[in-house]
Every structure is written in C-alpha cells, then in structure tokens.
Amino acid sequence: MDIMGHDSRRQKKKFATMKSVGTKLIPFLKTFCIYFVLWLPTSNPSWFSALIKCLPVLCLGFFVLAHSISLGVHRPYAKKVLVALLFSALGDVFLTWGDQGFFIHGMLMFGISHLLYTWAFGLRPLRLWIALMLLLLGVIYYVAVYSYLRGPMIYAMAGYVVVLGLMSWRALARAACSSYDRTWGRSCTAVGAVIFIMSDLLLAIDRFCFTVPHARAIVMSTYYGAQMLISLSIVEQSEPEMFWKQN
Template sequence: MLGISKRTLATVSQNYTDFKWLLPFAVSILVFVQFAREHTENSVLACVIKAAPIVSLAVFTWVRGVRLPQRRQTALFIFLALCLSALGDVFIQLKAAGYFLHGMAAFAASQFLFTVAFGFRPLNIFILLPLLGVGASYYYLLYPALKAHKEPVFVSAVLGYLLLITGMIWRAFAKYHAARKAGRGRNADAVWLLVGSVGALSFVVSDCTLAWWTFVRDFPHADAIVMGTYYLAQLCITLSVLHEGAVGPAKVPNKGKYEEAKKKASPPPPKKVASPPPAPKKVDEATNTKSTGSPAAPRSPNGGKKKHY
C-alpha cells in the first residue's frame, strides 16, 4: 500500500535482527572510553575492559554468523580469529610483564584465520604486488630499531607478522574486487565486502602505528590512534559476514524440523488432471464401417466358404 516491497521489508527486518546484537559492542566501547586504564597496567580489570569489545564481536559473529547455515563457513573463521584477538589484547596489556611476544603470536594466528575467511579465489596477484612493496618499505624503516632491540627475536617476528597482515589485506581487497567485477558492485553483498576491506586497511594502520610506537619512538595520542583504528578494524571485518544474507532468527532447527519447514514453505506441486477416456468407436450398421471412415470388407453370401463343383 505504501509502495514498499516485500524484499525491502525483509531486508529491514534482517538488518534490525543483525544490528541489535551489536549493542553489547557499543556499550563496551563506551566503557572503554570512560574507564580506559593505562596501557602498561597489569590488572584483571584493565584486561577485561580492553578485551570486552572484541568478546562482544565474537558473540555477535557466533549468533548472527556461525549459527546461521548461510553464513557459517566464513563466520566460523572470523569467530576463531576474534577469540584469538581477545587473547592477544590480554597479552599486549600485560606487555610490561613480558607477554608482548605472546600477544604478537595470538594476533598472527588471528590474521591467518582472517585471511582464510576472505578466501583464496581469485588470487589476483596484481593486488598483492604493490602491497608487498609497501610492506617491504615499512619494514626497511623499522629494521634499524628492531636490530637495536634487546631481544633480537623481534627482527624475524615482526617480519613474519608483516607478511601475514599483508596477506590478509590482499585477500580482503581481492574478494571485494571480484564481487565488483562480477557486476555486484551496488548490491548489499559487495557493500559488506567493501566494509571488510576498510576493516583490513584499518587493521594495518593500527598495527603499523603500534610497531612504530613500540620499537621506534613515542608520539602524542599514539594509544588513541592504535585502539581507535583497531576497534574499527575488528568491527568492519566482523560485519563482512553479512555479505551472505540470511533472514530469520538465529536458532537453527534440527535436520528433521528444517526439512519439514522447507516442505511447508515450498508450494505444493500442481495436481495432474486425469484425461477423459477415449470415446468408443461407433460402427455404422448400414455400411458396416467404423468411425475411421474405412469401409469393412463385404461378406460373401455363403459366409466366405468356397463352393466345390
């Protein structure tokens, strides 16, 4: 009546169902901004406040991704990556106690899982080559500070992490480029892949800032830049699971109920109308012919018997 199609109403309903699960993330961000602790504070409260937004995103991914069959394949890897990211947040918060390298290992594993979530087809090497050039240039700038660090393991650790995050942003850009090239650039699917690409880029900005802040020198508002771009990155990558649409509640029925629901939803097959029986063939008694029009053979008077003389 108002000119709103059923498809539009379904999309609005789906978006409401998805986004209402982001409310815990918004609350945890407000708590972090209001009660943020020092980045060197070794306390349980500081670890909880820092990791809470990522845990809330993991819950969102589980409810609106892993539990929905249409999104499960991609969302499962993102869910595991978010869990490792929350663990990495705790380790980075405890870096004064010597857990910074543990945090790097957790985030390296999460970058690999993000890469798997974005997929490896199509490869699109032409996107990878400039990213490798930028990554190599940044590592060249970091190398003197890494070489002078008291722990030489960071020379290889930072290089390995830089390769992993370069691979992650490569796969995010390649997946969005493939969707756009396929003619889906204005569809909701491609929009969420673009959001995921923005998240991958924001992750690179956050980690590059953290590396410079940690190994080279401190600069004003470094903590705010690192955490702001980090939370934005995790939110955008999490939202990329929405590129595989799924309307409906998060609860997944068991197989029997699911098949029964599919049968009820599908329209019944059309009933076959029985064809009328063929009309009986009429015989014309006068001419002894059937309805086909061909005359019957005449009978001889003696019944067809030959006479013997």
C-alpha cells in the same frame, strides 16, 4: 509480475536485517564506550584491565555467534571469523602485559587471527597485483623500522608483516571484483583490512620508533573499528562465493 510488491518486500527484509544487526551490535558498542570511559592506565596491568580491553572483541564474537544462530546455519566463513576474534581477544590479553615480556606472544595470537581471516576470505579472485603492491609497502615499512628492532623482535616483526599483508591482500582482492560479485560485505572486509594496517603500523611506530601523540586512542579506536567491519561481513556473502567454498 508485481515489481513494486517485490521491491517493497526486499526493502522490508533489508530493514529487518539492519535492525537485527544493530541490536546484536549493542554489547560491542557499550563495551567500546566503557573502554574509553574507564581509560585504565597501561602502566599498571591487571586482569580487570585485560578484560575491559578484550570485551569489545568478545562481544563481536557474540555478534557473529548470535547472527549464525538466528539464521539456523553455522557457515564455515562465520566460524573462521569467530575463532579469529577469539585469538584476537587472547592477543589483547597478552598485549596488556606487553611491557612485561608478552608482546611477542600477543603478536603470535594476532598472527594466527590474521591467518584465520585469510583462510575465511579464500583465494578467489587472486589479484596478484594487489599482493605485489602490499609486498612492496611491507618491505618499505620493515626496512624503515628495522634499525629500531632488537633480538627476536627482528624476526617476529618480519613474520607479522607477512601475515598482515596476506590477510589484507585477500580482503582487498575480494572487493576488487566485478560489480556483479561485489557486495557491501566484501567492502567491509577491505576497509577493515586497511584500517587494521593503519592501526598496527601506528602501534609499532609508537612502541619501537618514536612517541606518537594520542597513539593509544587512535590505535584502539581503529583496531576496534577494523574488527567490527570484518565481523559485519558475515551478514552478507555473495552466492558465487558460497558455491565455490561448499564444493
């Protein structure tokens, strides 16, 4: 057996994959930079500012679609991630007019997106201790912000904390597996989920509790980063995961 030749082919294949992924991510990276260069004011929302805001996420949807087309296979996991990204982009549009009464609509779109991510991540391995840990953190956070909430937002925030916790539980549980089953794709979803939590918590604190310096820049950069990491997870999936999802 030519072990050296086999390793060489693996390295070439890995390099080709990285090059292909990097090329498909260029539209996302460009629109990410455009958003921060233009830095359109949120006090005067328009369809143009909504487009600039959701373009990076739409480009991640293009990345997922382009990668699936290049493989010639549209896996269920990638389809769910793609639809979740589209709902996230719609949530961005609603949040552009958040001060005009559409903030809850945006939360609903992101809630659906998190449920789709949860569906994509699956329920194996279960890792209930992670769920209990996130539940405790969610309760602590909700109690801390409860006094600042008014009207329907009291219930909307509770629901959003639950679905965000569900998504994060499944993402972290997939990464907390044996070394044999662990892949960098699963690690991407776990890190992406943690960053998503940080981004959303900071957004809520800045909006409902007190002003956080440079909150918008931190929230948007972490939000785009989290979406990118979750999108990257479509590139690599373990064989055991694909087996149980197909049977």
